[in-house]
Amino acid sequence: MSGGPPPMPAPVCLIENTDQGLQTVESALNLLRRIQQPVVVVAVVGLYRTGKSYLMNRLAQQQPGFALGSTIESKTKGIWMWCVPHPMKKGHTLVLLDTEGLGDVDKGDSKSDTWVFCLGVLLSSTMVYNSRGTIDNQAIEKLHYVMELTERIQVKSGGASEQDDDEMPEECEFVRFFPDFVWAVRDFTLERKIDGHDVSEDEYLDFALQLKKGWNRKVVTYNLPRQCIRNFFPTRKCFTFPFPTEPKNMKRLDSMAEADLDPDFLKVADRFCSYIFAECRVKTVKGGHRVTGSRFSHLVKIYVDTINSGDVPCLENAVVAMAEIENQSAVNKGFRLYEQGMENLKKNFPVDLEPLSAEHQRLSAMATQEFLKLSFKDTEGKYMTQLQEKVGKLYEQLINENVDTSEKLCRKLLSDLYAPMAAKIQQGIYTKPGGYEIYCRDRDAMVAKYRQDGKKGMKGEVKLKEFLEQNKTEANSILMADERLTEADKKMAEDCEQAAVQEQQAKVAAQFHGQLQRALEDERRSEEERMRRMKEKMEEEKRLQREELERAMESKLKEQQEMLEKGFRDKAEIMSQEIEQLKREKEKEADPGFFKKYIIPVAKIGITILSTALPWILL
Structure with a gap:
């Protein structure tokens, strides 16, 4: 499908973990920039040597793929990426991110581990945490990175220091922007029982994340990572995988046929993949904006560059920066579409105003549609205005070029048609008795031939008017020299000459007025359609924010x-305040006043160009 992922026979490194820090790989970013489809981004994180890469290969439905290690050495360094067509969502791309294993003893860099974990959270729409054994207190303590997210990620520009009194703490907003959370427990050998009753995988996870009552240091330490997981991640899912094969065969897991793997393992693996394919959401950013591959490339670079600069990644700043890049690109692509189309019309210059205006309207609408398809978060109409101004400037330039071409062609046509008459004047043919009649006959024939030419363009009648005005003295001279005519005849003929010039002037004015009115009406209809599309675009963005x-x-x-069911009324009361704040924000997003601020200024551009540019050109 157009705009889908380019063929990728194998994963590529997206973010390198070097001695100089994390670095984006330009060739991988270029692959993403070619993807115009929405992306579903699944990242797997977890301790090294826990089989993360195998799950990613299952999701890619290809083998081999991401490197699987057979020793205690971590194979994945940095973050690797594999983009494949989404197997269930037509017109979507599945982006798989395999992250460097956490806790690698050879690396010995906990700071790097924390940033890899943060990038997994920031970049994915679903984050798979991969671990081995059971979800016990030790396993949750190893997930200490989740407790550092409040220090490593910022929601709003300015951070907590600029937080309004009636706003909730930033960490309470993480649930709006963080990915869904899937805990994949590998090599699980226990029975899933609680109080002697069989429980589902999700119930097993919820039980492991239950909080303890009390405020002593031990309870607070126990609750903190569990509370973070519950607060930060909107959806939580669990899968418990038995051993895939005998331990002695694990080193060749990536080359084993499915028939050689444990059937129970394959059942869980299939359920895991089915869940990811069916339930995982498109990647969105603050404001509910859907992320395409192109937008995702900017997001990756923005976050990595921010980390390397020593700053804390900010969700709001990232969206603003990404929107600026994408919106400027949308302006350029929309304008290029208009420019290329008008270049084709330019080959046929000169043309009349009607076809020029019609093609301008058609291509301007296409440029607007392309811009609206690619842009987002243009809340002030800055980039739409920029596009319309660029289109308007080129349209005015093309009107001038078309008029210049028409003027040159008409001048040459009139000169060529007048040449035989000029020769007769030199020969004295019109200075004989009855010469004025011959002159008028030749001139009328010349004007008829001129008007029969269908390629004169916008200046056709204007240049004819100028020609008749310029030759009025010549006609009067011939008229006065004709001895056959009486003084009364000459006076009548002179009046007819003046009437012919005035008639041509009136014709030019009427023609211009008609052309301008039709062009203005076309422009008004075009602006109304543009306003309708812009309103639809903004309503869609508002809908995404509400969702x-x-x-x-x-x-x-x-x-x-x-929390209420478990008796944590104090925590439930805090959440009531957070819910009320969300309700207030939802009501604020429903305000219709943004339409006037955004749409009306843009709607005036095209009409202004026609009203100011054409009169002095055509009259």
């Missing part, structure tokens, strides 16, 4: 209900 808030509210309400 983002509704998902957050749903998650908070669910968590609040569970």
